[in-house]
Amino acid sequence: MVENRPFRDFMAYLTLVLGVVLVAFPVYLAIMASTFDTATIINGNMPLFPGDQALENYSRALFYGGKTAREPVMGMMVNSMIVALGIAFGKILISILSAYAVVYFRFPFRRTAFWVIFITLMLPVEVRIYPTYKIVADLGLLDTYSGLVLPLIASATGTLLFRQFFMTIPEELLEASKIDGAGAFRFFKDTLLPLSMTTIAALFVIQFIYGWNQYLWPLLITTKSSMQTIVIGIKKMITTTDALTEWNIAMTTAVLAMVPPVLVVIFMQRLFVKGLVETEK
Amino acid sequence: MEKRAHFSGWTLPLLLIIPQMAITVIFFYLPASQAIRQSFLREDAFGLASEFVGFENYSAVFEQPEYYRAMITTVIFSTLVAFFSLAVALLFATQADKSLRAGHAFKTLLIWPYAVAPAIAGVLWMFMFHPTLGTLGRPLNLMGLDWNPMLDGTDAMILLVLSATWKHVSYNFLFFLAGLQAIPKSVIEAGAIDGAGPVRRFWTIVFPLLSPTTFFLLVVTIVYVFFETFGIIDAVTGGGPAGSTTTLVYKVFADGRSGGDLGLSAAQSVVLMVIVIALTAIQFRYVERKVQY
Numbered sequence: 001m002v003e004n005r006p007f008r009d010f011m012a013y014l015t016l017v018l019g020v021v022l023v024a025f026p027v028y029l030a031i032m033a034s035t036f037d038t039a040t041i042i043n044g045n046m047p048l049f050p051g052d053q054a055l056e057n058y059s060r061a062l063f064y065g066g067k068t069a070r071e072p073v074m075g076m077m078v079n080s081m082i083v084a085l086g087i088a089f090g091k092i093l094i095s096i097l098s099a100y101a102v103v104y105f106r107f108p109f110r111r112t113a114f115w116v117i118f119i120t121l122m123l124p125v126e127v128r129i130y131p132t133y134k135i136v137a138d139l140g141l142l143d144t145y146s147g148l149v150l151p152l153i154a155s156a157t158g159t160l161l162f163r164q165f166f167m168t169i170p171e172e173l174l175e176a177s178k179i180d181g182a183g184a185f186r187f188f189k190d191t192l193l194p195l196s197m198t199t200i201a202a203l204f205v206i207q208f209i210y211g212w213n214q215y216l217w218p219l220l221i222t223t224k225s226s227m228q229t230i231v232i233g234i235k236k237m238i239t240t241t242d243a244l245t246e247w248n249i250a251m252t253t254a255v256l257a258m259v260p261p262v263l264v265v266i267f268m269q270r271l272f273v274k275g276l277v278e279t280e281k
Numbered sequence: 282m283e284k285r286a287h288f289s290g291w292t293l294p295l296l297l298i299i300p301q302m303a304i305t306v307i308f309f310y311l312p313a314s315q316a317i318r319q320s321f322l323r324e325d326a327f328g329l330a331s332e333f334v335g336f337e338n339y340s341a342v343f344e345q346p347e348y349y350r351a352m353i354t355t356v357i358f359s360t361l362v363a364f365f366s367l368a369v370a371l372l373f374a375t376q377a378d379k380s381l382r383a384g385h386a387f388k389t390l391l392i393w394p395y396a397v398a399p400a401i402a403g404v405l406w407m408f409m410f411h412p413t414l415g416t417l418g419r420p421l422n423l424m425g426l427d428w429n430p431m432l433d434g435t436d437a438m439i440l441l442v443l444s445a446t447w448k449h450v451s452y453n454f455l456f457f458l459a460g461l462q463a464i465p466k467s468v469i470e471a472g473a474i475d476g477a478g479p480v481r482r483f484w485t486i487v488f489p490l491l492s493p494t495t496f497f498l499l500v501v502t503i504v505y506v507f508f509e510t511f512g513i514i515d516a517v518t519g520g521g522p523a524g525s526t527t528t529l530v531y532k533v534f535a536d537g538r539s540g541g542d543l544g545l546s547a548a549q550s551v552v553l554m555v556i557v558i559a560l561t562a563i564q565f566r567y568v569e570r571k572v573q574y
Binding site: 008009011012013015016019020023024025026027029030033041042043044046048093094095097098100101102104105106107108110113116117120121123124126127128129130131132134135136150151153154155159171174175178183184187209212213214215216219231232234235238247250251254257258261262264265266269272273276277 | 286287288289290291293294295297298300301302304305306307308309310311312313315316319369372373376377379381383387388389390391392393394395396397398399400401402404405406407408409413414415416419447450451452455456459479504508511512515516530533534537543546547550553554557558561
């Protein structure tokens with residue numbers, strides 16, 4: 001900034017530290033709750049420093065589950081992981097192929113195809129849940145990973161992102177490859193794919209978080225508890241009558257559910273920011 | 282969108298585009314058109330026969346007092362979340378933009394809630410503000426404030442606004458920060474030379490230059506509150522107490538789940554689609570080329 005005022009810098013630090021504390025506090029409480037037994041929490045005087053039940057809570061949640069649902073959280077995490085990876089890889093695969101077709105080929109109805117995909121940008125799955133549910137049920141995909149993944153990759157974000165990126169690649173690259181005798185497959189594999197790696201990684205980060213955090217769709221189409229994702233699992237743990245809620249196990253599960261996506265954001269921050277900014281363009 | 286150099290032949294491109302086309306048609310166009318079709322039909326009680334009823338479902342939707350209630354709830358909810366998440370994010374972003382030594386660390390520490398699922402964000406806040414055992418909720422009651430989000434509609438709404446805002450500040454912060462960093466320092470220095478103080482500079486130079494970002498974020502936040510907060514609502518209040526936190530999206534879900542009238546539910550879906558398309562159109566029309574990253 002223009003002025004050099006120590007006081008203003010101090011105020012900035014103060015605001016940001018307060019902000020960080022405010023943002024972290026609910027999660028801090030959840031982590032604390034995952035280190036106490038149920039009774040300590042129910043009494044309403046949970047200490048703000050860790051207790052000694054962490055090992056007990058985490059092993060029980062992971063391998064046994066809550067008292068009422070009794071579904072090991074480990075299994076839910078595996079389901080969430082499969083769904084998140086399925087959505088991320090699925091979306092990347094279908095959208096990089098279709099973007100390649102739209103940008104590097106001329107074929108009948110190319111423009112129409114682009115618009116057909118583009119319009120899907122506008123409608124989130126929430127507004128068409130019941131008809132989509134019916135189609136997935138008719139296809140016999142309830143309680144399957146395909147049913148959890150496929151409807152959620154029907155969106156235009158990836159295609160637009162790749163298209164935008166391909167348009168920035170100099171024409172000379174293709175001309176040079178063609179002179180060197182490369183066909184469409186060779187050009188894609190040896191030139192386009194290596195160049196697209198950062199874009200792919202950025203899209204992967206965003207889609208992984210999106211997939212891991214899905215709620216409404218898994219809630220609708222999973223009936224078997226063995227197919228539950230972890231975000232759904234937590235909800236089932238706390239909707240029983242209040243007195244029976246095992247808050248320590250529910251909060252342990254919440255912490256486990258936050259770990260993978262939060263780690264992704266923290267350690268792949270540059271890619272995350274790139275993905276977020278570019279998919280919104 | 283044309284490349285001068287391209288490959289010839291059209292069987293390969295069609296093969297390349299088929300996977301996306303198939304998924305889009307099966308899981309997007311088919312259900313969306315089903316919803317539209319269904320909104321003009323009335324099924325009998327057993328779902329065996331249906332007849333065309335024109336706009337009857339729509340007029341039935343707009344005759345429900347609950348529909349207007351859900352509409353008002355949605356408007357209140359989105360206004361509050363939009364205001365608070367934008368204001369707080371802008372405050373943090375302006376402070377983080379001051380080229381502090383720990384600037385990057387603060388950025389990391391402020392953006393991670395984006396990765397927390399809405400439903401989990403809701404559960405965290407519910408635990409914190411639980412009326413009998415919450416670290417913050419219990420003191421409220423001990424102080425004599427009658428705080429109970431499970432029984433009181435206003436309390437429930439406050440809790441939803443807090444958790445939805447908490448989750449979305451990170452997103453707005455990131456975009457505001459990028460917007461602030463894109464403003465040339467020379468403009469601000471020119472303002473300073475003309476004698477404008479920091480506050481004056483912010484409101485007359487920085488804020489107007491940020492307005493495209495602000496407008497873009499406003500639209501995104503409204504879309505977020507409309508749809509993504511579903512998880513928060515379902516996990517925290519389930520639309521209650523007594524329907525006081527039922528938004529338009531939640532109502533579509535709840536009406537359809539209880540085995541209610543499919544035509545009514547479909548008509549509500551179509552109304553929602555129109556709202557989203559309008560919001561997206563506004564965003565593309567006014568924002569697309571004006572936002573600088």
